[in-house]
Amino acid sequence: MTTHSPVVVRELSGDQLVIVRRETLGKHTTKIVGTDDAIQGVARTYPEAFLARTIVVCEGASEVGLLRGVDRYYASQGKPSAYASATAFVDAGGRSPEHILRKAGVFSKWGFSTLAFLDSDVAIDDWDVDIAEAEGVEVHTWEGKLALEEALFTLLPDCAIDALITLAIELNSEDLVAGALEAVSSGTLTLAYVLSLVGGDAAYSDDERAILGKAAKLTTKDTKTAPGRKGWFKSITKMERVGADVLGPNLADSDVKLKDVMQALFAHAHG
Incomplete structure (x- = not known):
């Protein structure tokens, strides 16, 4: 035993x-x-x-990586780590919202304090949310129809957008980043123009943020061009860098919609 x-x-x-x-x-x-x-x-x-005592059932590897990165940032600032507070981040495999919420419901039935963290770009049936919440699951997602990358580019402050673009090039290449922007915007938003904004005083427009978010999540299944494309940050390791180096340091200055989700997901660790 x-x-x-x-x-x-x-x-x-x-x-x-x-x-x-x-x-x-x-x-x-x-x-x-x-x-x-x-x-x-x-x-x-x-x-x-x-x-663990608390389980955060995440839509996919990207969400797991982001939360790990944010947790790493919090620990570097002297706050309690979620892991030290007996929390586990679980990858639900990027399947349907119904599947993710059902998996969270099973953990809750077993007596774990359970949260679900998923995107809103695929419609989430209110009935599935009601069932999950009735089983004791806290459901957290984005307001509007947003994937994780779109939420970050929409809700982070301008200086954090600069950091995301710089990190995207570091983790991939200028060619990959430029190609995704070309594919999504049909050439109306170029990498050269975006780089001219990085480090400057100009604010990113809503349209520019939307294009950047769509380009960041672009994969081969979204386009017939650029086979092997996996998105700018679509791995645990890459998204962990986003959480630790970009989201964590800039969360306090982010849109309240982003702050509310992150604070709820870490409330069990920070009280």
Whole structure:
């Protein structure tokens, strides 16, 4: 018998894992994890989730990376780390909102404090949200129809947009960034023009922010050109840089819609 071992959680099957919780008056309850393929897959990929108190079920790897990066920034500023507060960020695999919310609901039923963090560019059925919230899940998404990259370019301050553009070139190349801008704007917004704004006093217009957000998320499935395109920040490692180097330092000056989501996702760690 062992407790709090991610190796054991990863190696055993779901019907061999039992969640034990202390209730009132010293009593305990037990629940078998079960053998559902999706949940057992999560147990093996993210075994730390079953050893946490709070689970943030993220739409995909980009959201996981962003939150890891923001958490790293908070820790560098002397705030408690979400990980130190027994929190796990779980990748739901980038599937439908219904799938993400159902997965969050399962964790909540098992007794975990559970939050769901997902984009709003794909319509989220109010019925699915109501079911998840009835199961105890806190659902957090963007106001309007925005993917993560669009939300960042829309809601961050101008100096942070400069930093995002600079980071996009560093993590990819000028050619890739320029090509995405060309594809999205049909040549009306060039990288040369965007770079002329970086570090200057001019504010980015709403239209420019919208184009930058669409270009940042552009992948091969969105366009028949540039095979192999994966977006500017679409990986845990790249989005972790965005969270630590751009979002974290600029969150206080961001739009309240962005601040509200981030503060809610880290409330369990920071009180």
